[in-house]
Amino acid sequence: MADDSEEEFTMEDNEKKKKKPKLKVKLSKSSAKPDAASSSSSKRKKSGDNGAKPAAKKAKTNGGKPKKGALKELDKTERLAFAMQSFLWWDADEPPPGCQWRTMEHAGVAFPETYEPHGIKMKYDGKEVDLTPAQEEAATFFAAMDPDGMHLGNPKTAKIFIRNFFDDFKTVLGKKHVIKSFDKCDFEPIRQHLNEQKIIRKAISDQEKKANKEDRNKVMFKFGYSLVDGHIEKVGNYNMEPPGAFRGRGEHPKMGKLKSRVLPEQVSLNVSQCAAVPICPVPGHAWKDVRHDPRGQWLATWKENINNQSKYMQLAAQSSFKGKSDRSKYNKAALLCKNIDKIRKSYKKDLKSKDKETKQLATATWVIDRLALRVGGEKDTDEEADTVGCCSLRVEHLHIDPNEEGGDNKEIELEFLGKDSMLFKQTIDFGSQLYNENSGMGSQVYENLKKFCKGKKKTEEIFDSINPTMLNNHLKQFMDGLSAKVFRTYNASKTLQEELRKKEKLAGWSRLSPAEKVIEYNNANREVAILCNHQRSVSKAQETQLENISNKIDTLKKQKKMLKGILKFLNSGKDNKKIPLKKSQASMKEDVDKALAKAKKMKDKASTNEEKIAATQADEKAKEMRRELADFKFTQAHLWERVPSKDQVIKRIETWNGKISKMEMDLKHKDDNKEVSLGTSKINYMDPRITVAWCKRNEVPIERVFSKTLRDKFNWAMAVPPAWEFSAEIGLMG
DNA sequence: AAGTGTACTTAGGACCCCCGCC
């Protein structure tokens, strides 16, 4: 398998060689990486296929005949991608100590278009109001908010949002404006206009779609690439954030405030001294300043007006800067393998310390190590949402003996909002084997936590004698560069590796198909996600989808019951006329087909906005009809058009059993996963080399577990041998 | 030792597009 694709890749490669000999050299270098080729080559094959069609078409329009089997021309993006792939930073020279680069060149930041007024008037007290473009823009920001979304859909946050928005809106309106009270504002006309625009955008032709993409590509080619030490690198966020209503998460005290448009005058650039200063893309404007700081990886920086915080334009995740940082992060975490024993030994001893500070440091370290909490820096709740981590936990976040079991119960429920206001709610049984085996000291931690809470008000901090800086300084005694966050990386990676190893030892493992192995990989990934409390909220669409599945299961069960009844009936030899038969769906189907055809015709003909909207609406209606038809079909799927034989019924009951169990599995799977987000740990916490090695050992193509983006981000990890381990030795490599 | 600012990593939600299924 690996050989096949390798050969194909090489052939393709040779063809290119004719045109670009340079490319060949560098590419073959990358494919010389042991085994990485098996994955990356098939990936290239795939993306090559994808690119085939448009490129072939292009050849046609150019007048050249597309030869059968001829290799397609690479487009600009692909050529650049090859150029970037050919640079293997891990084999290249390091920049001088303390520097991240020698030379850096880029085009600066792309700015959003200036505001184009739509002229739709909002109403105040039932009457239309005239607004200046700036005022209209602000009103439109509010109108763009989903009334049922996470900001306005929740009464508590809606109140904050509206107050903040209206304060800022009033400032934009000026003192003498008629608009005085939010309650009399009606943004509905603008909201409707925006919805219409959305519909129109949905109805665009393929040609327009292509043109839009080309426009976006133009910006990307200009701003999306940077030249660092002579190598092309991708820029991450080259589009300046557009103005809007600030969408802070949770109960952010500033949500709804107007986030203002950033002008070039607020933007500092970082380029090398010798590089050309990027031309400011906004006519009549100029950059704030141009710096030459090789110690930083940022390309541009500016301040946002909500919290006066710095924002940066940086290279993309697949760049050498990010790759280097990432690798050293994982190496540091691996180095913790070597030091973890002495650290644990030390904090276990200190848990019993008489000194309060020592005791708190030890307890906090235990919590960070075992419960994978973040360190929890101090926050100003007037400026930011009230969220906490380990050091900022308050007495009110612990519920001792939550189930009131009394006795020697050592359960504590931790309930608090963490980063992004995600709820952490777990009952920890500090007396359990899990936290006490191998002298885990769970019981001691329980006593300590209780003691730290004693005599304090609910709103007081549990760890009142320490802070993140002290904790991190304490950790540095054990290992250079160690800080609290390393524990999350370490424990995530360690957990993944152990879970995967456990599964590989299971009887019959090697006989599993790649698909089955991937399921097990995802199960291991899920363990990590749960450890790190990576959640996602369940959308309404998902909720209804789950309901639909469960309703379908109910229907199937009823149908099965009916089938059994039919069988009984057939066995009894009674009057067959009583057996229910399938009702005709012909007329219904005809209606649906007609409606669909009509909608399509409308869509093809539509030239004005009104026609486009009407077409989209007709299309949606037709689809709704089709769904109804499908539902109706489903309710009758178990029946026949004429009286069935016993065998037919028996067979169908079997089929239905299969359907029911498959759907129940599906539902369970979806339900188990609906609140867990696997991506975050994959992107940020689990050492990719564990995954790459696992894939190689188990003959699972890497693209089954890493998307293209992830493979690019982790290009530095692709060459590890199958037996690679996340261990202390790796950490020693620096 | 606390406060402040800078620079980076980590995070979930919105939106988009593609692929498997009918």
Add this chain to the structure above:
DNA sequence: GGCGGGGGTCCTAAGTACACTT
């Protein structure tokens, strides 16, 4: 061949870390 769901990407908010100041 068309569609819907789900994965992938984009967006930018929200953390951590640490140097430096007071």
